[in-house]
Amino acid sequence: MRHEAEDTGMTGRESLRSSATHARAGTFFGAIDLGTNNCRLMIAARTTNGFRVVDSFNRSVRLGEGLRASGRLAEESMKRALDALSICAERMQQWPLAHVRAVATEACRRAINGQEFLARVRRETGLVIDIITAREEAELALESCSPLLQAGLQRHVEPERGVLFDIGGGSTEVAWIRVDRRNQRQTLIGMTSMPVGVINLQEMFGQGHDEGAYPEMVEYVRSQLMDFEGVHRIRREVGQGNVRLIGTSGTVTTLAGVALSLPRYNRAAIDGLTLPGNIMLDAIGTLRGLGAEGLLAHPCVGHDRAKFVLPGCAIFEAMQSLWPVDDVTIADRGLRDGMLLRMARDHSQRPNRGQSPATRHVSPRQPRGPLGNYATI
Numbered sequence: 001m002r003h004e005a006e007d008t009g010m011t012g013r014e015s016l017r018s019s020a021t022h023a024r025a026g027t028f029f030g031a032i033d034l035g036t037n038n039c040r041l042m043i044a045a046r047t048t049n050g051f052r053v054v055d056s057f058n059r060s061v062r063l064g065e066g067l068r069a070s071g072r073l074a075e076e077s078m079k080r081a082l083d084a085l086s087i088c089a090e091r092m093q094q095w096p097l098a099h100v101r102a103v104a105t106e107a108c109r110r111a112i113n114g115q116e117f118l119a120r121v122r123r124e125t126g127l128v129i130d131i132i133t134a135r136e137e138a139e140l141a142l143e144s145c146s147p148l149l150q151a152g153l154q155r156h157v158e159p160e161r162g163v164l165f166d167i168g169g170g171s172t173e174v175a176w177i178r179v180d181r182r183n184q185r186q187t188l189i190g191m192t193s194m195p196v197g198v199i200n201l202q203e204m205f206g207q208g209h210d211e212g213a214y215p216e217m218v219e220y221v222r223s224q225l226m227d228f229e230g231v232h233r234i235r236r237e238v239g240q241g242n243v244r245l246i247g248t249s250g251t252v253t254t255l256a257g258v259a260l261s262l263p264r265y266n267r268a269a270i271d272g273l274t275l276p277g278n279i280m281l282d283a284i285g286t287l288r289g290l291g292a293e294g295l296l297a298h299p300c301v302g303h304d305r306a307k308f309v310l311p312g313c314a315i316f317e318a319m320q321s322l323w324p325v326d327d328v329t330i331a332d333r334g335l336r337d338g339m340l341l342r343m344a345r346d347h348s349q350r351p352n353r354g355q356s357p358a359t360r361h362v363s364p365r366q367p368r369g370p371l372g373n374y375a376t377i
Contacts, residue, residue: 036169207309
């Protein structure tokens, strides 16, 4: 449900579009998230309390398509990603970026030719992209969603634990979190990265329209979660009303849009919204009842995501069935937000704004110059 012309500023932050009329004063950061399904860019300016978004971009590239069978990134998939990354690089040249971070996740982690592809990206676009671990993925998602974990649910006793999940194209990260509201902090107790995302689940079971295919997907994902449940006993905490469930992915934002009957995506109406779990499951029922053609036509789904939406729903439903939390909080934020928050914080804490020996200088007007790895201009 995140579209190419997205407006992805977090709640409470001003969002602007890049143009020659914008003031260039201030400190700007850029973040790229190259996932198994999407390529996303966010450019932001530092503010007193964090950052404000000035430009963003999101395109479905399906980088991990066919990876499960071949173990390699396919040429067509790499070309789609390169086209999107070239656009990212061009848009980044329009801003005087002080810091840039670009990361790749499950597809490049798993592919035999993942590093080779990123070397090609650097040659052709100038972007330096790091492959991050699944744990850092979970930590970045946690950082971006920390305000939602601290927000109250208008209960007499607030939950002290949280499950944060991020449904991706090639994997799903699940974090088990301790929430300390008194000190306004949260601790990652444990995490798992299931090798199950919307692309590889669709390749395994189809789009979910055939009779029996969708329940099979749900049961398969649930089985993948059982070891994590066995270690942390999350279901017991859920039974005591001590757990919040927060989802950050296109799947949960789509379900929220369907539940609200939105005619088009409205991030302000979605990000931070808490809905009853049964309402989210009803939205899944609505999507399952549309059929293939209906999903293509639905304003909250669209052509690029139609064949992946039910696999994503199956992942969500598996977690909801294993951990039946009454309410689900929806976050339209993710790795880019986490990276930008870290860059803004690191910049504000730096005692000396001068060059450090480890910093690489990058000219924003050199399209083939390296951009990435917290490069400083």
